[in-house]
Amino acid sequence: MIEEKFHTIDGGVCAAKGFKASGVYCGIKKWGAPDWEESLTSGAKNDIAMIFADNVCNAVGVYTSNKVKGAPVTVTKNNLERSGGKARAVIVNSGNANTCNPDGIEKAVKMCELTAKALNIPTEQVIIGSTGVIGQIFPIEPIENAIPELTEKLSYTGNAEAATAIMTTDTVKKEYAVKFVIDGRECHLGGMAKGSGMICPNMATTLNFITTDCAVSAECLQKALSDVVKVTYNCLSVDGDQSTNDTCVIMSSGLAGNNEISAENENFGVFRDALYQVMANLTRMLAKDGEGATKLLTCEVSAAPDIDTAITIAKSVINSPLVKCAMFGADANWGRVLCAMGYANAEFDVDKADVSFASKAGKILMCKGGSGVGFSEEEAKKILSEDEIEILIDLNMGNVSAAAWGCDLTYDYVKINGDYRS
Amino acid sequence: MIEEKFHTIDGGVCAAKGFKASGVYCGIKKWGAPDWEESLTSGAKNDIAMIFADNVCNAVGVYTSNKVKGAPVTVTKNNLERSGGKARAVIVNSGNANTCNPDGIEKAVKMCELTAKALNIPTEQVIIGSTGVIGQIFPIEPIENAIPELTEKLSYTGNAEAATAIMTTDTVKKEYAVKFVIDGRECHLGGMAKGSGMICPNMATTLNFITTDCAVSAECLQKALSDVVKVTYNCLSVDGDQSTNDTCVIMSSGLAGNNEISAENENFGVFRDALYQVMANLTRMLAKDGEGATKLLTCEVSAAPDIDTAITIAKSVINSPLVKCAMFGADANWGRVLCAMGYANAEFDVDKADVSFASKAGKILMCKGGSGVGFSEEEAKKILSEDEIEILIDLNMGNVSAAAWGCDLTYDYVKINGDYRS
Numbered sequence: 078m079i080e081e082k083f084h085t086i087d088g089g090v091c092a093a094k095g096f097k098a099s100g101v102y103c104g105i106k107k108w109g110a111p112d113w114e115e116s117l118t119s120g121a122k123n124d125i126a127m128i129f130a131d132n133v134c135n136a137v138g139v140y141t142s143n144k145v146k147g148a149p150v151t152v153t154k155n156n157l158e159r160s161g162g163k164a165r166a167v168i169v170n171s172g173n174a175n176t177c178n179p180d181g182i183e184k185a186v187k188m189c190e191l192t193a194k195a196l197n198i199p200t201e202q203v204i205i206g207s208t209g210v211i212g213q214i215f216p217i218e219p220i221e222n223a224i225p226e227l228t229e230k231l232s233y234t235g236n237a238e239a240a241t242a243i244m245t246t247d248t249v250k251k252e253y254a255v256k257f258v259i260d261g262r263e264c265h266l267g268g269m270a271k272g273s274g275m276i277c278p279n280m281a282t283t284l285n286f287i288t289t290d291c292a293v294s295a296e297c298l299q300k301a302l303s304d305v306v307k308v309t310y311n312c313l314s315v316d317g318d319q320s321t322n323d324t325c326v327i328m329s330s331g332l333a334g335n336n337e338i339s340a341e342n343e344n345f346g347v348f349r350d351a352l353y354q355v356m357a358n359l360t361r362m363l364a365k366d367g368e369g370a371t372k373l374l375t376c377e378v379s380a381a382p383d384i385d386t387a388i389t390i391a392k393s394v395i396n397s398p399l400v401k402c403a404m405f406g407a408d409a410n411w412g413r414v415l416c417a418m419g420y421a422n423a424e425f426d427v428d429k430a431d432v433s434f435a436s437k438a439g440k441i442l443m444c445k446g447g448s449g450v451g452f453s454e455e456e457a458k459k460i461l462s463e464d465e466i467e468i469l470i471d472l473n474m475g476n477v478s479a480a481a482w483g484c485d486l487t488y489d490y491v492k493i494n495g496d497y498r499s
Numbered sequence: 500m501i502e503e504k505f506h507t508i509d510g511g512v513c514a515a516k517g518f519k520a521s522g523v524y525c526g527i528k529k530w531g532a533p534d535w536e537e538s539l540t541s542g543a544k545n546d547i548a549m550i551f552a553d554n555v556c557n558a559v560g561v562y563t564s565n566k567v568k569g570a571p572v573t574v575t576k577n578n579l580e581r582s583g584g585k586a587r588a589v590i591v592n593s594g595n596a597n598t599c600n601p602d603g604i605e606k607a608v609k610m611c612e613l614t615a616k617a618l619n620i621p622t623e624q625v626i627i628g629s630t631g632v633i634g635q636i637f638p639i640e641p642i643e644n645a646i647p648e649l650t651e652k653l654s655y656t657g658n659a660e661a662a663t664a665i666m667t668t669d670t671v672k673k674e675y676a677v678k679f680v681i682d683g684r685e686c687h688l689g690g691m692a693k694g695s696g697m698i699c700p701n702m703a704t705t706l707n708f709i710t711t712d713c714a715v716s717a718e719c720l721q722k723a724l725s726d727v728v729k730v731t732y733n734c735l736s737v738d739g740d741q742s743t744n745d746t747c748v749i750m751s752s753g754l755a756g757n758n759e760i761s762a763e764n765e766n767f768g769v770f771r772d773a774l775y776q777v778m779a780n781l782t783r784m785l786a787k788d789g790e791g792a793t794k795l796l797t798c799e800v801s802a803a804p805d806i807d808t809a810i811t812i813a814k815s816v817i818n819s820p821l822v823k824c825a826m827f828g829a830d831a832n833w834g835r836v837l838c839a840m841g842y843a844n845a846e847f848d849v850d851k852a853d854v855s856f857a858s859k860a861g862k863i864l865m866c867k868g869g870s871g872v873g874f875s876e877e878e879a880k881k882i883l884s885e886d887e888i889e890i891l892i893d894l895n896m897g898n899v900s901a902a903a904w905g906c907d908l909t910y911d912y913v914k915i916n917g918d919y920r921s
Contacts, residue, residue, distance in 0.1 A: 142842075143838065143841040143842045144840075144841040144842075144847070144849055145837050145838055145840065145841030145849050145869075146841075174834075176834065177834055177837055177866065177869060177870055177871055178870060178871065179870040210832075210834060211832075211834025211835070211837065211838060212833060212834040212837070212865075212866065212870070212871035213871065214871075320838065320842075321837075321838050321841060398820070398912075398916070399916055402912075402913055402915075402916030402917045403916065403917070405913065405917045406916075406917030408917065410632075410633075411634060412596075412598065412599055412632060412633025412634040413633070415567050415599055415633065415634070415743075416565065416567055416633060416742065416743050418566075418567065419565040419566040419567030419568075419743060420564075420565045420566075420742075425566070427566055427567050443634075444599065444634065447567070447599060448599055448600060448601040448634070449599055449600065449634035449635065449636075486913055486916075487913060488910045488913050488914070490820075490824075490913075491824055491827065491908055491909060491910050491912070491913060492910070493824075494820070494821055494824030494825065494828075494908075495824045495825070495827045495828030495830065
């Protein structure tokens with residue numbers, strides 16, 4: 078589904094020239110407990126990560142639109158404003174979202190200061206992220222304790238340690254990178270992401286850090302990021318942009334040696350396509366690893382009159398709990414798809430819409446022109462029993478397509494979220 | 500929570516003078532199966548109901564706003580338009596929604612004609628409803644077969660038989676009625692409702708039929724119904740108005756003998772309050788019997804600047820899967836409440852908001868002015884272990900309050916919806 082016109086490579090956030098990363102365990106969740114110190118040598122999963130660029134990078138971000146914003150979101154926005162869109166480092170933790178805390182901003186600023194001091198850079202060149210429980214006092218002590226080790230461990234192959242550190246209920250780390258050529262120079266672009274509770278990303282924190290050595294102006298970086306976020310990240314279930322801490326940041330070191338992309342020309346198109354490939358793949362990974370998920374769901378809306386109509390309908394279907402439950406049960410209950418289309422805030426002609434289900438086991442038409450058609454339950458069951466399902470909607474109205482990604486709703490989602498804090 | 504200024508009585512849709520009802524089993528889901536005929540004598544749950552008024556009633560409705568509309572919705576609207584807001588009968592089935600069928604309208608019209616003929620009334624005075632699976636051909640034969648028996652069984656005490664007939668995955672029938680006095684005359688108002696999958700009512704069919712003997716003009720009936728639906732039915736989880744078949748109809752026989760209420764005077768206020776009490780209680784019953792639910796959740800937003808702000812925030816919280824899961828697990832994860840408030844499409848000041856949890860076991864403050872306060876986990880657990888939970892939000896901004904109702908999200912919800920059709 079995602080065009081492979083770029084070469085996929087390893088390396089995540091270290092794939093691009095000039096970026097080191099590290100990750101360690103500092104015991105954020107254990108802080109204050111009698112066994113905190115003991116936990117430091119227990120081999121627990123990393124909970125804090127650092128990214129450090131060899132030179133000052135152009136850096137831009139997109140953030141949550143939630144009125145309740147995590148302190149790290151406010152501080153990152155403020156830092157990039159003060160630095161004029163320049164950054165050299167990222168510091169990010171899991172285990173505590175540092176949100177809805179009376180001293181949250183103060184602690185987030187302190188975390189940036191500690192990082193800046195260790196790396197000998199200005200505080201405003203630090204990007205910060207936090208994910209975890211909301212409303213629990215954020216302990217700065219374990220962070221302070223960890224920064225020397227994090228700094229020491231920084232390496233050009235530290236991407237996996239960093240990607241592991243930002244996982245919460247994620248079951249796999251998410252990294253993706255590509256290489257491509259601009260001005261005859263080989264460029265690299267890679268990222269890491271985390272997302273828990275992807276079944277409802279509007280309430281779960283998603284963090285996304287992307288690095289590139291392709292030289293791109295801050296303005297073009299922002300344009301490319303905004304364009305791509307709209308059709309990838311923000312098409313993950315409902316509204317990836319609505320959690321309290323959602324952050325997607327991209328840093329460009331420029332070390333590939335191409336002429337800086339500073340206009341929306343052909344090179345900009347290549348760069349944006351590379352960014353799309355990385356972010357679309359990360360989005361698929363986030364969807365597939367949704368809390369309790371057993372299936373990746375993709376809803377593709379084609380022949381729409383415009384992109385917003387396609388996206389709105391695709392998201393509405395992907396976010397329907399009843400559709401998600403039906404997919405979990407491999408039940409070809411296509412009426413729920415039509416229902417979710419119908420309450421989407423978009424204009425379309427129900428009597429023209431076709432709906433099919435597809436997977437690697439085949440493709441089956443369920444509904445033609447808004448009415449059901451006969452189908453083989455057995456064949457449908459076979460198709461829906463795969464672990465990657467496509468819900469294909471043809472609006473028969475125009476020539477625009479878009480996709481949204483999500484997962485099924487399962488017993489394990491309820492289990493995980495019935496007692497997340499413990 | 501609901502003011503008891505009216506006297507609660509038995510009788511459901513037969514509580515008001517001049518209304519008979521009946522319900523029987525006709526085997527809609529079994530039609531075409533070899534054991535259909537056998538099933539008729541098997542004592543299966545009723546699946547078709549009739550209400551018949553002694554005289555022509557003023558009748559108005561509110562309907563789904565989903566672009567995909569069930570044929571019964573289209574036909575009911577059309578009938579009431581043709582009759583000038585007059586009706587004498589309701590015919591309603593469970594087991595098949597008659598939605599997204601190529602011959603749906605034709606079958607719905609036929610169902611009205613059969614009813615009208617049996618009752619010797621004009622077809623346009625018949626209100627029709629259907630609930631069940633979407634997109635399966637609607638069998639008119641078992642309906643035609645059942646209408647003589649339905650007609651014969653009509654009685655002034657048939658309300659429970661009718662209320663049972665409209666249940667799908669409902670575990671209890673929902674009826675409520677009150678009596679009140681207007682112009683020195685005793686008036687009665689009662690209703691029956693059905694709702695499955697109430698955890699996401701925007702995708703589940705909810706049907707609501709209300710009868711009264713209080714004389715009210717069609718215009719005032721519509722005004723009262725619209726006012727009350729906004730703060731009851733439409734505050735049930737997200738958007739009760741968005742399923743394909745949602746219908747809420749009220750019929751007034753006028754047999755109480757009061758002067759017809761035809762202006763928004765004091766008597767109108769009393770009538771609207773009576774309607775509120777019936778519909779708010781039915782709403783609570785629908786929420787509490789949500790698919791797989793173990794708890795009724797009520798979110799009350801107080802000190803809001805206006806009613807829309809209060810409703811929008813309350814609905815956002817009630818509809819949050821993460822809040823619902825936390826309530827299932829009796830986990831005092833109030834950060835999820837604040838997060839759901841934050842992505843609601845409403846303006847408020849996060850730094851002024853207080854959040855508490857309450858039940859009959861007590862009340863506990865979780866968050867003051869947007870930040871967490873210390874609380875006893877043990878006490879919170881005790882409060883949240885009850886089966887009726889209140890989430891209390893004080894915006895500290897104005898003097899308007901509103902509530903939304905919902906239920907927890909449980910393993911059984913997933914189980915029921917993972918294989919609904921079978």
